[in-house]
Amino acid sequence: MKYSEYSTVVIGSGAAGLYAALKIAQQINLPEGLLLITKSTLGESNSRYAQGGIVGVVHQNPADKVSLHVEDTLKAGAGLSKKETTEYISAVSDEVLNDLINNGVDFDRDENGNLTFTLEAAHSMKRILHSGGDATGKGITDALVRAVRNNNNIHVMENSMAVELLISSDKVCKGAIIYNEMTGEHEIVYTSALILATGGVGQVYKYTTNPNGATGDGIALAYEAGAVIQDMEFIQFHPTALALSPDSKNRFLISEAVRGEGAKLINKNGEEFMSRYSDKRELAPRDIVTRAIYSQMNIDHTPNVFLNASIIEQSKLLKRFPTISSRCKENGIDITQKPIPVAPAAHYTMGGIKAGVDGRTSIRGLYAIGETASTGLHGANRLASNSLLECVVCAYELADYLSFANLEIPKMIDSGIKKMIDVYSRTVKGKEYDYNALKTRLKDIMWNNVGIIRTEKSLQIAKKAVEILKKDFKRQRKCLNKGEYEYRNMLSVASLIIEGAIERKESRGAHCRSDYKQTDDVAKHSELCKIS
Ligand code: FAD
Ligand code: SIN
Numbered sequence: 001m002k003y004s005e006y007s008t009v010v011i012g013s014g015a016a017g018l019y020a021a022l023k024i025a026q027q028i029n030l031p032e033g034l035l036l037i038t039k040s041t042l043g044e045s046n047s048r049y050a051q052g053g054i055v056g057v058v059h060q061n062p063a064d065k066v067s068l069h070v071e072d073t074l075k076a077g078a079g080l081s082k083k084e085t086t087e088y089i090s091a092v093s094d095e096v097l098n099d100l101i102n103n104g105v106d107f108d109r110d111e112n113g114n115l116t117f118t119l120e121a122a123h124s125m126k127r128i129l130h131s132g133g134d135a136t137g138k139g140i141t142d143a144l145v146r147a148v149r150n151n152n153n154i155h156v157m158e159n160s161m162a163v164e165l166l167i168s169s170d171k172v173c174k175g176a177i178i179y180n181e182m183t184g185e186h187e188i189v190y191t192s193a194l195i196l197a198t199g200g201v202g203q204v205y206k207y208t209t210n211p212n213g214a215t216g217d218g219i220a221l222a223y224e225a226g227a228v229i230q231d232m233e234f235i236q237f238h239p240t241a242l243a244l245s246p247d248s249k250n251r252f253l254i255s256e257a258v259r260g261e262g263a264k265l266i267n268k269n270g271e272e273f274m275s276r277y278s279d280k281r282e283l284a285p286r287d288i289v290t291r292a293i294y295s296q297m298n299i300d301h302t303p304n305v306f307l308n309a310s311i312i313e314q315s316k317l318l319k320r321f322p323t324i325s326s327r328c329k330e331n332g333i334d335i336t337q338k339p340i341p342v343a344p345a346a347h348y349t350m351g352g353i354k355a356g357v358d359g360r361t362s363i364r365g366l367y368a369i370g371e372t373a374s375t376g377l378h379g380a381n382r383l384a385s386n387s388l389l390e391c392v393v394c395a396y397e398l399a400d401y402l403s404f405a406n407l408e409i410p411k412m413i414d415s416g417i418k419k420m421i422d423v424y425s426r427t428v429k430g431k432e433y434d435y436n437a438l439k440t441r442l443k444d445i446m447w448n449n450v451g452i453i454r455t456e457k458s459l460q461i462a463k464k465a466v467e468i469l470k471k472d473f474k475r476q477r478k479c480l481n482k483g484e485y486e487y488r489n490m491l492s493v494a495s496l497i498i499e500g501a502i503e504r505k506e507s508r509g510a511h512c513r514s515d516y517k518q519t520d521d522v523a524k525h526s527e528l529c530k531i532s
């Protein structure tokens with residue numbers, strides 16, 4: 001098998017992976033260089049589709065304070081956010097966002113050149129920077145892709161997927177097995193710092209705002225390798241995804257910023273209903289708005305409610321939300337005139353690989369940043385636009401940590417690793433699975449039983465059904481193609497979500513159990529680890 005060695009290997013090219021690669025290459029002398037591996041093309045990721053913006057407690061917005069942002073984050077997190085982590089991330093946001101600007105990210109400004117800030121649900125003030133109106137993710141990833149392509153120390157490997165982590169018998173991560181989709185071959189990369197920036201698990205659900213690549217690969221790989229996985233039961237369902245028909249499954253997001261600018265939720269009769277669910281109405285925390293919409297849909301027996309944005313002044317609406325207005329227009333909806341059909345969809349993974357702000361995990365040599373990691377910032381329910389902030393702050397802190405680390409490539413490959421590698425030189429027996437049909441089956445199970453409201457009965461049904469799917473899928477390690485690997489990983493993260501949800505016998509933030517409605521007095525993180 002082909003093999004290569006790099007001082008650092010970054011897996012994933014969303015905001016977290018791109019920015020980590022850039023900062024490491026800018027700051028550290030890497031004798032063997034840095035390899036950035038990504039499953040699709042460079043920059044294709046959840047990050048690319050981010051709309052509303054990125055939180056920054058920046059000096060350009062003097063009315064804001066770290067303490068206010070921390071308070072909002074902790075409140076939304078329903079008692080589970082880690083205070084010190086939140087304070088740390090908030091405090092360095094000014095330095096990191098201004099570094100992003102220096103690296104070419106253009107945030108929207110007013111006619112005098114001053115940054116403009118917007119409001120989203122559960123924020124006590126306008127503090128969200130945005131780009132291209134409602135195309136913040138594209139603004140950030142385009143700039144970072146340009147900077148990465150221009151940096152000679154970064155080698156890029158596209159259409160390639162990490163499929164297994166190489167862990168030595170003394171439990172150190174030494175590299176990964178990579179499946180190269182273009183050649184159909186498996187390759188080995190050795191490194192002293194392997195960084196997972198592989199994003200979340202939205203594709204495990206039937207309805208999601210996430211693009212196809214969000215199959216939880218990094219979490220599944222880290223779990224198999226023996227890393228500690230935290231809080232997987234906390235899946236955030238965004239309240240307002242465009243719901244054109246029950247067949248539209250990857251759902252286009254209608255940003256929370258539309259509600260931040262004044263749009264109202266209405267039912268099938270055109271009546272506003274949010275005051276029945278929260279005194280903060282449309283700007284209540286995301287989990288509350290999602291459950292309110294879900295209840296309203298059940299009361300009215302409708303597959304969606306509506307978001308009325310036509311009450312926002314027309315020129316402001318079109319200028320602030322060019323992507324949303326043009327996508328709706330393509331589907332026959334003029335948002336200045338007509339309400340938008342919306343329904344909740346799986347959006348964000350609060351749990352993931354347990355990691356510090358500098359990306360360190362429970363395995364030496366393995367780092368996790370961005371949505372694939374769980375630092376404790378988001379607690380049980382993420383505050384809007386805190387995710388992109390966490391991606392870039394953790395990438396920045398990781399680069400800083402690695403600048404003091406020993407990045408020599410491991411020379412001795414032990415017998416444990418040799419055995420792992422051997423599997424990939426053998427031929428896979430059996431014919432290709434219909435992985436699209438299998439993924440659809442799994443997504444239905446998760447949506448119907450492990451969704452917005454859960455019960456012991458629904459979770460046990462899901463557990464049994466996923467166990468059967470796992471038994472029927474005979475591949476354990478080497479698979480035939482990308483689709484099979486993704487399905488294997490989806491089965492693995494589905495089990496982690498179900499297990500966490502069964503164990504958590506309370507309702508907190510995004511985890512809502514109709515059979516355990518109470519919130520426990522003490523908030524505890526859940527942890528799952530294959531190897532104790
Ligand atoms: P991603 O951006 O998902 O990147 C993961 C990368 O890893 C991808 O390049 C993927 O191809 C690659 N990858 C995955 N598995 C493998 C593998 N096995 N091998 C190789 N490569 C792999 N958050 C905000 O803060 N503000 C917003 O306005 C906002 N809007 C959003 C709108 C939408 C539609 C969505 C879906 C999310 C939004 N979020 C927002 C959430 C936020 O965008 C994500 O949480 C964040 O971008 C995650 O970044 P990441 O770099 O961790 O992962
Ligand atoms: C949105 O624009 O509503 C998404 C913001 C987020 O997920 O933080």
